[in-house]
Amino acid sequence: GQQLNQSPQSMFIQEGEDVSMNCTSSSIFNTWLWYKQDPGEGPVLLIALYKAGELTSNGRLTAQFGITRKDSFLNISASIPSDVGIYFCAGQSITSGTYKYIFGTGTRLKVLA
Amino acid sequence: DVKVTQSSRYLVKRTGEKVFLECVQDMDHENMFWYRQDPGLGLRLIYFSYDVKMKEKGDIPEGYSVSREKKERFSLILESASTNQTSMYLCASSSFLDRGGNQPQHFGDGTRLSIL
Numbered sequence: 001g002q003q004l005n006q007s008p009q010s011m012f013i014q015e016g017e018d019v020s021m022n023c024t025s026s027s028i029f030n031t032w033l034w035y036k037q038d039p040g041e042g043p044v045l046l047i048a049l050y051k052a053g054e055l056t057s058n059g060r061l062t063a064q065f066g067i068t069r070k071d072s073f074l075n076i077s078a079s080i081p082s083d084v085g086i087y088f089c090a091g092q093s094i095t096s097g098t099y100k101y102i103f104g105t106g107t108r109l110k111v112l113a
Numbered sequence: 114d115v116k117v118t119q120s121s122r123y124l125v126k127r128t129g130e131k132v133f134l135e136c137v138q139d140m141d142h143e144n145m146f147w148y149r150q151d152p153g154l155g156l157r158l159i160y161f162s163y164d165v166k167m168k169e170k171g172d173i174p175e176g177y178s179v180s181r182e183k184k185e186r187f188s189l190i191l192e193s194a195s196t197n198q199t200s201m202y203l204c205a206s207s208s209f210l211d212r213g214g215n216q217p218q219h220f221g222d223g224t225r226l227s228i229l
Binding site for chain 1: 117119122146153154155156158161171203217218219220221222223225
């Protein structure tokens, strides 16, 4: 199945730093989602984006739906130790079918205190 | 809040056994999904269902089947478990009626299945 290109694959940052990650696709998407997964748990929805250019925040997290509809970005400001985890993007395209999402391979974030 | 409950967090079975993984959601969602998650491969869709008694194959259906007899419950069945089916299995659900079918998927906590 199709996969999104998510980068970086992993990152180590110092507490207090800002974090940026992104996903790109060869397909045009009409919905972008961002999830966080803690070890041993299921993914938890952070932000949902439905329009090209949309910028949405959830606390220290901000995500944007790219203008081209082929990419999305997630930023975390002033990182803290509990931000550790794997962050996934997911997109829904017209060609993927109404019910299905395509998932990125994840960005593993580690925060150094 | 949406609650998706998977019956077991950890499960150990033997090769050749028939294995049932159960998932229940409490939000009256139409759509339900089963994924497996493996290191470096991300989430891969096994099967999904958009209505009771309806099912569609995902990207990797081989060796699996599903059952959706009630709207809130979606079961994944490993017909004859094999060691390459050792994985983390995630169930998800979503609503279809709003936003033209673009509702986000909400996940359970996963079942870590080991086949010996």
